[in-house]
Amino acid sequence: MNTRSKAFARAAQRGLTLIELMVALVIGLIVVLAVTSVVTVGEAHKRSTTSTNDMNQSGSYATYMIDRLLRSAGSGFAQSGTRGLFGCRLSASRTIGGTATTILPRTATAFPAPFATLLGGSGAAAAGNLRLAPFLIAKGATAGASDTLVVMGGNAAAGDVPRRIRSGFPGNNNLRLDNTIGLANGDIGLVSQEGTADCLIEQVNVTDATAFAAAGNEVLPMGGRYFTSTGPTKSLATFAADGTALFTPLGNVGANNLQFQLVGVNANSTLVAYDLLRAAGTGSDEGTDASAMQALADGVVALYAVYGVDTDSNGTVDAWIDPGAAGYTIGTLMLAPDTMRHIVAARVALVVRSSLFEKTPVTPASLTIFSDLAAASQRTLSIASADRNFRYRVIDTTIPLRNMLLLPVP
Numbered sequence: 001m002n003t004r005s006k007a008f009a010r011a012a013q014r015g016l017t018l019i020e021l022m023v024a025l026v027i028g029l030i031v032v033l034a035v036t037s038v039v040t041v042g043e044a045h046k047r048s049t050t051s052t053n054d055m056n057q058s059g060s061y062a063t064y065m066i067d068r069l070l071r072s073a074g075s076g077f078a079q080s081g082t083r084g085l086f087g088c089r090l091s092a093s094r095t096i097g098g099t100a101t102t103i104l105p106r107t108a109t110a111f112p113a114p115f116a117t118l119l120g121g122s123g124a125a126a127a128g129n130l131r132l133a134p135f136l137i138a139k140g141a142t143a144g145a146s147d148t149l150v151v152m153g154g155n156a157a158a159g160d161v162p163r164r165i166r167s168g169f170p171g172n173n174n175l176r177l178d179n180t181i182g183l184a185n186g187d188i189g190l191v192s193q194e195g196t197a198d199c200l201i202e203q204v205n206v207t208d209a210t211a212f213a214a215a216g217n218e219v220l221p222m223g224g225r226y227f228t229s230t231g232p233t234k235s236l237a238t239f240a241a242d243g244t245a246l247f248t249p250l251g252n253v254g255a256n257n258l259q260f261q262l263v264g265v266n267a268n269s270t271l272v273a274y275d276l277l278r279a280a281g282t283g284s285d286e287g288t289d290a291s292a293m294q295a296l297a298d299g300v301v302a303l304y305a306v307y308g309v310d311t312d313s314n315g316t317v318d319a320w321i322d323p324g325a326a327g328y329t330i331g332t333l334m335l336a337p338d339t340m341r342h343i344v345a346a347r348v349a350l351v352v353r354s355s356l357f358e359k360t361p362v363t364p365a366s367l368t369i370f371s372d373l374a375a376a377s378q379r380t381l382s383i384a385s386a387d388r389n390f391r392y393r394v395i396d397t398t399i400p401l402r403n404m405l406l407l408p409v410p
Contacts, residue, residue: 048356055299060395063350063397065273065297069261070149070346071400072403073135073152073153073401074152074403077190078153078403078404079403084192084193084194084246085248086133086337087131087133089198089231090104090130090132091105091228091230094226094278097284104276112293114265115142117141129331132190134152137306147304149264149305151259151261154257155251164178165246166178166243173221176220180212180219183220185205185212186203186205189201191236191239192245193246196245200228200230202222203225203226204220205221224253225253260277264303265302269301269353270297271296271298273293273294273296274289278291299352300351303349304370306321307328307343308343309321309343317344322376344404346399346401358390361388365382365383
């Protein structure tokens, strides 16, 4: 190799110059920044999309739960509701911790939050006067001025077929019916009478299965977890002695197929349901208010509802009426069976919120609910400035009350 070739070889082995290295670093940094920006934007979109999907799923599930409850409202008693059932004052006693405890009327304490202000709170003039109805709306009764839904119904095998109570039977916890066909141990029923304000929730308690199953048996023994010996104005023995009272099967305590529930939104933006009969719980928790409260869906900030009223009894909704309108407030409607029977649907709106706090506000200062209805039925939800960086969605659904649509034309 000559001298010139060696010089070229040594030059080739020297590598990059400082300028070349700096240019390469600058290009590399630009590429890294571009890739990082793309990844960051993509991740932000991913979080936003995931949060929105979670919000939609939560709202859809909450809507499904409410839809299922309302479609079955009135099961077990709607068809005979005009025979002294609609509007009767509910009286129920339940064994809690081995002691018979009056759970309805609830006159000593208010219902637990978020239902503490329902019917004005505690006291005989408020929560103690809860009446039997397939569906009621208490306007602005929970957190954020949300509405409370009151849903009642059952799923008895012999539902909607009341049995006449012919008389009592030796012992205050026995009834003599026309027949006991289709009734079973653990069945829950309602003892009522036309013209009487009270109605008693009772449980069938069979101690002699052979005698109860015998042909021609007409004695129905009462007792068990739910045994209500007396209401505010009338006892079970007095009902039985009259000869015109009715026993209406609602469901079975073992099947847990009764739905006497309050549905609303609590302060933690969670849709919750409260079991008025306090059926859940075990041990020391059995029958308590805590065990009766169930979370249905999170991220729900408000619930609103209006009544769908069939004014001419033709099976279709003729008007959507606000639950605060004259004659339709919960306290008035509970005492108006004729008005109650014309409510054939409900329109329910849930306002759900995402969990992601966006960089910039993405929600207006207020949301209008039921914007297509008359101004008197519309609702407005104000969004605080600190909360406008969250995404909101209004889920509006119409739910038919099937049992009310099946009522005979008066």
